[in-house]
Amino acid sequence: MRHLINTADFTIDEIKEIFANAAHYKAGDISLSLQNRLIITIFFENSTRTRSSFEVAAKRLGAEVVSLDVSKSSSSKGETLFDTAANLDAMNPDAIIVRHQDAGVPKILSNYVHCPIVNGGDGAHGHPTQALLDLFTIMENFPDPEGKKIAIVGDIKNSRVANSNIELLSRFGLDITLVAPPHFMPRISAYRKTHYIQEVIDDVDIIMSLRTQTERHTNQIYASLKDYASDFCISKTLVGDRDIMIMHPGPVNRNIDIDDALLADPRSKILEQVKNGVFVRMAVLENLICR
């Protein structure tokens, strides 16, 4: 039984195959390969695009989707996570997509079910399909991403998106610089680090901005997000006329993470990331369920 808990669960060859399928889907070459399959989504934490992206992906391939509304489910009546999982499993789904505020939950659940578990984001740990769709979008712009320079900017320490991207992008040979204030900088030492975006702006091909994960901070780190923005907002003025691809996993804090002018600029690929997310998740589901 295959699960997708971390980006490391797929080899480079498997990822290339997933991307080839995603590109076929994007070109309109779609078959109903998940017809008569049942996919359950269970999101214990808010989601704007990930849940709908998975649901659209499943439906485009013909699957039935049941979305458990956690606020109305028995979890809020005290049922343990494992009982919830065992009960869902008893309905015989073909995959369960789970998001949880605690790191490690999808991995633990995978021991209790008989179908693939897909991690839709767990705490500050991982968000593998986000990293996959990010790499897919990068490779549309840079078909050979080896050696391309990317700055990951923002609350890296608390970001599951950053974690998954660091694993995946370094495996594909991208040259990563972490740009963050001291409190948002992770302890890992293998990557170039700086507190100043100006230090790398002349040298990068891609900027991946991240949302400040205020919900994961135990105490307030900046006096205000405005203070943070004055150092780390990626603005059109900062980027100037440089040829830099701008990315963000969403939701964007406008004028805090990236300014309005740059969001509206064609170098910003954020909606393309969202669009690609459906095709990449289609290919991931197809891989996990049908192979």
Ligand code: NCD
């Ligand atoms: C991210 C998440 O929830 O991990 N968003 C997403 O899934 N596209 C990032 C965030 O919340 O900042």
